[in-house]
Structure formats: C-alpha cells, structure tokens
C-alpha cells in the first residue's frame with residue numbers, strides 16, 4: 001500500500017513537471033549577455049532574442065551583466081533556478097577558454113549547464129586604429145616585432161574571445177604586447193575609434209561597418225576563406241600568417257537541471273530564429289555564420305563544448321607560456 005502511494009506521488013510530481021513545461025513560458029525570459037552592450041555577443045543575442053520572443057509568445061529580454069571576461073554572469077546563470085527563465089548567451093570565451101585561465105572558475109562549462117543550441121559562428125578579424133602605420137599583415141608583423149613595447153591591444157577581459165585571439169596572435173608573431181582589459185569589446189572598439197587602442201582581434205561581428213567606412217582598418221580574417229561580409233579583407237593564410245586561425249562561436253545555455261521539455265521549447269525557438277530570413281540576413285551581413293541544422297541540437301552543443309575545452313586549454317596555455325618566457 002505504502003509502495004503504491006509512493007508510486008502515485010511520483011507520478012503526480014512528474015506530471016506536474018510536465019504541465020509546467022507544457023505551459024512554458026508564462027512570463028518573460030531573461031537572456032543574460034555576459035559582456036557590455038555594443039559588442040558581438042550582445043549583437044548576436046539581440047538578433048536571436050527578438051525572433052525567439054515571437055516564437056515563444058513571451059519577451060526574451062537581453063540583460064548585460066559584466067565582469068571577469070564574462071565569467072561572473074555565467075557563474076550566476078549556472079546557479080540560477082533551472083526553470084528556463086534565466087539563460088545565458090555563452091561563447092567560446094566563457095565556455096571554451098575560461099577554464100584555462102581561471103583556476104577557481106565557479107562553473108564547469110561542460111557539466112553545469114543544459115545546452116540549448118549553437119547560435120552563430122564568426123571568424124576572428126584583426127583590426128587596428130585607422131592610422132596605425134603598417135599597410136598589410138606582413139608589415140604589421142614586422143612592425144609589431146620592432147615596436148611591441150609601444151603597442152597595446154584591447155580585449156573583453158581575461159579568457160574572453162578577444163583576449164584569447166590576441167594572445168594566440170601574439171604567440172604566432174612571437175611578440176608580447178600590452179593588453180588592456182575592458183568589460184566587452186564594444187567599449188574597447190570605442191577607444192580604438194578614439195585612437196587610444198592600437199589593435200584588437202575579435203569575432204568579426206560588429207566591426208564590418210567601421211571597416212567599410214574606414215573608421216578602423218582590418219588586416220586579415222583568421223580563417224581559411226574570406227568573409228562575404230568583408231570580401232576585400234584577406235585571410236591570414238593569404239596574408240602570410242596561416243597558423244593563426246580562430247573561429248569564435250556563441251551559444252545558448254540554461255542551468256543544469258532545466259527540464260528537457262523546456263530545453264526543447266527554447267531550442268525550437270532558436271532553431272526558428274536561425275531559419276528566419278531577416279535573422280539570417282542580419283547575422284551574415286555582420287560576418288556571422290548561421291550554423292547548419294545538424295549543429296543546432298542540445299546534444300551536438302554538449303559534445304562540442306567538451307571538445308572545445310579540451311582543444312583550447314592547451315593552446316591558450318602554450319601561447320601564454322610562450323609570451324611569458
């Protein structure tokens with residue numbers, strides 16, 4: 001009798017959970033962006049959130065929470081209530097390279113989240129203030145070797161994509177350049193426009209208009225192929241630094257323990273957003289690459305993040321060790 005009562009209680013609890021997931025969402029969802037407004041993570045989040053709101057019938061509100069290369073906000077989301085109402089736009093920094101540089105990181109990118117899906121890929125672009133003397137990447141490498149002590153690089157905090165990319169770039173050039181931390185590359189770009197920051201290496205998204213308008217200069221895109229958004233910018237392979245290649249990514253995560261039915265709804269809304277013509281246009285115009293259908297599932301993202309942490313940790317550690325020799 002006791003056993004039957006316990007079984008019935010179990011059934012009631014799980015069907016209550018199912019009903020909860022069925023009605024989801026009943027109120028707005030917060031999409032945390034762990035970097036400042038105006039940078040690539042923020043831009044990607046705002047484009048997909050707008051369309052996800054339509055698909056879910058509830059507002060997906062973007063909230064910027066800054067600090068420690070995106071890891072402060074990401075740690076908060078890992079510990080948030082796993083009910084689908086707090087999710088984070090994670091990326092290659094927060095979920096790929098942070099473990100290499102934060103020994104006391106307060107989350108495990110592989111085990112503390114319920115992945116929702118990949119949002120966008122974006123190759124890294126090497127940019128500089130418009131009046132930096134070198135005309136092309138070869139000249140920049142020579143200039144950096146001769147003037148490393150005079151140069152600076154802006155990035156979005158230790159462990160971020162821009163920090164990692166510039167660190168790998170410096171290692172590829174064999175130089176150590178002063179790095180200046182911001183709480184996002186939006187503010188760093190503003191300082192580059194004002195002539196205070198010399199160089200940045202960041203995902204191409206949010207730099208296209210400034211490059212086209214001549215407000216900053218682009219030396220190369222760190223991928224095998226040119227970006228359709230900036231067809232005149234050579235690849236690092238063409239420009240003489242073939243070993244420097246970085247493709248950044250941004251993806252949505254919920255806290256571990258979020259019911260699978262809720263993850264499925266959020267994933268479905270993201271998938272719809274990425275199929276929408278206007279969303280695709282806005283992302284690709286800025287150099288983003290919309291992931292193919294097969295790479296948009298939670299299971300794919302789970303395996304991808306594990307692989308990225310394993311791939312990027314030794315790479316970044318080796319680049320840092322080379323710099324500190």
Ligand code: MLT
Nearest residue numbers: 039041160161162184185
């Ligand atoms: C990064 O460097 O990780 C991002 O570009 C930061 C940002 O989106 O501001």
